[in-house]
Amino acid sequence: MRPQADRRDAPVVPAGAGVSYIMPVLNEVDYLEDAVASTLAQEVDGPIELVIALAPSDDGTTELARELAAKDPRIILVDNPASDNPVGLNLCIRASQYPTIVRVDAHSELSPGYTMRALETLNRTRAANVGGTMHAEGRTPFQRAVAAAYNSKIGLGGGAYHGSGQESEADSAYLGVMRREAVEEIGMFDETLRRGSDWEMNLRLRQAGYRVMFDPKLSVAYWPRESWSQLSRQFLATGRWRGELVRRYGFRNSTRYFAPPALVVMLTLGLLVAGLRIGGALRGVLAGVLSLIFLPIALYALVIAGYSALQKKASLREKIWSLAVVPTMHVAWGAGFIVGVVRGARDTIDTSRVSR
Template sequence: MPLGSRVLAWEDAGVILSKLSELPAVSYVMPVLNEEEFLEAAVHTILAQDYAGEKEIVLALGPSRDGSNEIAARLAAQDSRVRLVENPARDIPVGLNLAIAESKHPVVVRVDAHSELTPDYTRLGVAALRREEAANVGGIMRAAGRSPVQRAIARGYNSPYGLGGGAYHGDGTPGIAESAYLGIFRREAIEAVGGYDPGILRGEDWELNLRIRRASGKIWFEPALKVTYWPRASLRDLSKQFFATGTWRAVLVRRYGRANPWRFFAPGALVTSLAVSVVGLVLLLLGVLSWASWWPLLLLPLAGYAAGILFAVLRIPEQQGVRDRLLTGATLITMHLSWGTGFLRGLLFGGGRVVDRSRA
């Protein structure tokens, strides 16, 4: 039965892992859509891994509008370890399931076309899989940028003031984790729970890891693993991405309730409180409400958020000059409000066909 055709609930599944050899063969799976700027470098960082075991790469090609598929075909022609599979549905979880089904090795490494692995990534990750008897191992995502805006967005990713302090955005200590960035999986664990859910268009990693955990599989955070991530390069694209992410987080809240960490509720609460503040400010300025009353207290969320953004901008490192600080502030506001607005949309209406078109 194809992966994703029947996503198993935790009651149906149990992760039972066989003993892993010292140098198990590894399959890298990568969904690709409009990634011509990053794809070749991403594939080369995989081929350059200092891991001595056998390797293969399966690229799931969506209907890209740029030269991604031509680049992928050239890479496959140059190296027999690179194979291609079509993903006409374009959605990430569908592409991942197709690539996993096409692959054959006992360790499955999820990679993204806009990410670059350090040379020791696979070696250290497989060692952690074996040592911890884990179902999945993930490390640290460190965002980077080339332009001033992309560098500001990277600072937002790397800061707890931007994404709320998930373990893989900081340094942290090794240990059992809730989820993992990308992930180095035991194939048995993925197959035991039925693969990625094709109906979850964002947050698919967290959802898969939740089912693995509920099936008694261990998710392990290994900060020695490092991945460079190239984020969106404009605030407009960042807003599209975070709106979709917030929407689908709300879908996961509707489905899994308290299994979601409290931090995922914060942006929706922020947007709600700011909306009340803005309405209160308008009514005060119009004279509908009196300043000589308790009504000005409605402005506290707006004032508090402005103070919080100022505090964050002053604390976040790697900024040079006023322009960088302004871009950092704009990035944080875009992240928070887009995510929170999407979250409220998802709570009210579900996910629908809200997808991230920012790389289109």
């Protein structure tokens, strides 16, 4: 991996030059129409287009996308038979034409003024990419519990785009509003990474000398997975791909990514010690020393219980779900991470959206 290049400014794009929105989709029939509507409603000084990469869906997403495209010539459809997210993103970029690229997600909705604010930030900071905050929302008690965890430092470890803060340079950007020239220069998204390709692309942007910016005034609504099974599969796959990124890039990854696997190791040791004590194989002083592992486990349980109890606006069902949701996120991600570090991600896919 090449060293950091001298600091470079991304080009300033003149007003009216146009904006290309790119959106890979797979089984998003319940969310696609709202995501498309929030995108096309963006006020931009110039022409816009929305390029949607269609993976093979089985829930009516493709048919809905074709209906929407038939009604609005600004929507362009491309096929993504591989289903991989970075492949779909690159297909969208190649099919688009304008100098600024805005990544959007079918599970997300852009806030009013999002694009204009991002364009102003790009020109002012001369960054190659800028992103803002992800504000998770929910429609059911389970989904609202997941959303609350996303929006809390307890859930996802306090990444900048999961909360508020001050404008600053960042390691990565949520979704991202990008300068085409810089993205094409570094080779776009790495198609060998099914998850984590955003972080990796931003790493290459920074190594090329470009700035990646976080702007807290940019906000995107995000709809999490709708069931415990989907959430578990999503976080297991995401964790495994982060483990793959650690194999490739080592400690260029933030140290906060190592907290969930540490929790998994701690819980595993706790179960082992408990089993040995119950079976009578562990006694005396050694049993007492090894039993100290239960102290951090108990502390973790108290933190989760306190987090659940202190959610003022949450219903009782949401608080109960929180007791399962947060540990699921941590343990599934951490277990996936460990497997990813040891064995690599290989052909791991996120099956949480594959079929219902």
